[in-house]
Amino acid sequence: MKEISIAVVGATGAVGKELLKILEQRQFPAKQIKVLASSRSAGKRLQVMGQELVVEETTPNSFKGIDVAFISVNTRLSGELAPIAVNAGALVIDDSSYFRMQPDVPLVVPEVNGEDVESHQGIISIPNCSTTPIVMLAHPLRRLSPIVRIIADTYQSVSGAGGGAMLELREQSRGLLDEGNSAPPQALPHQIAFNVIPRIDSFLSDGYTREEQKMLQETQKILHSTNVLVSATCVRVPVYISHSEALHIEFERPVSVEDAREVLGKMPGVKVLDSPEDSIYPMPWDVAGTDDIYVGRIRKDVSHPNGLAMWVVSDNLRKGAGLNALQIVEEVLRRDCLTPGRVAGVSQAD
Secondary structure, X not given: OOOEEEEEEOOOOHHHHHHHHHHHHOOOOEEEEEEEEOOOOOOOEEEEOOEEEEOEEOOOOOOOOOOEEEEOOOHHHHHHXXXXXXXOOOEEEEOOOOOOOOOOOOEOXXXXXXXXXXXXXXXEEOOOOOOHHHHHHHHHHOOOOOXXXXXXXXXXXXXXXXXXXXHHHHHHHHHHHHOOOOOOOOOOOOOOOOOOEOOOOOEOOOOOEHHHHHHHHHHHHHHOOOOOEEEEEEEXXXXXXXXXXXXXXXXXXXXXXXHHHHHHHOOOXXXXXXXXXXXXXXXXXXXXXXXXXXXXXXXXXXXXXXXXXXXXXXXXOHHHHHHHHHHHHHHXXXXXXXXXXXOXXXXXXX
16 A cells, blocks of 8 residues: 555544544554644644644645545535645545535445445545444345335434533533532533433424434435435434444345344444343443444344344444544555546535
């Protein structure tokens, strides 16, 4: 794998920090690493792959000489910065929702649709961290029978809302335990300590949230199937890292638990952890810091003859974001398609 120059935009955020850690763990062949953030973080020093790097403020000139730019910032900033990076000659791996549903931007989980990277025009998007576990399981399971629909209830950690939400959980918990009261919420819409919030992102006219809508649209795009329907309820829970999901999957034909365990066990990036009688099943505390999607409590859905139910947990900062981003670049380098085959038709956002 050839050495490349990379930039990490949002390097001081939760995902950016995890990405830098994964670069070192995977011994990624980077000949140059530029760490970028807002003006507030400029000047901070980060230890990366044995070097001390100084965080620079992100500007339109930040991408000169960069081969790959990982962007993990808010949606508005992604819309502004990604075209600038592309025009400077970089391949952008974007973590926001800004480009995900654009027809000419691949939305990729390498184990599922890695070949889609070959069609990039300068930007490749990472799916939402709650979508990735669904497609990682649906992809092998649909070989047993076509999937009709998926009902997903998510239990999403505060790290999905950023470092501010993680700090908020810590401070609110301490305040309630020590003093019987907590500071008013800022990063999240309600108190998260000792609570759950049945809302992630804004509400739409049909009563679903944007987070729940993303899970439907992104699943269909990654699986290349508009026939798979997804209904989700996304909930924020007082857990630092790792998202959990209760999935009910309906197939065209009955699928046995034994066959499901077998194909899931052979899927790269998936680990079956399923021995409920021995209290063995995935849990967020155990999964945090690991790379795989863990699935357990696989059972027949008693409400539908063609259904299976299961429990899924994954580290949202790793496979849900940083690891998937890096795996996309590794896929690009393996397929020798770092440079787009035709001129990128991407214009800067208004």
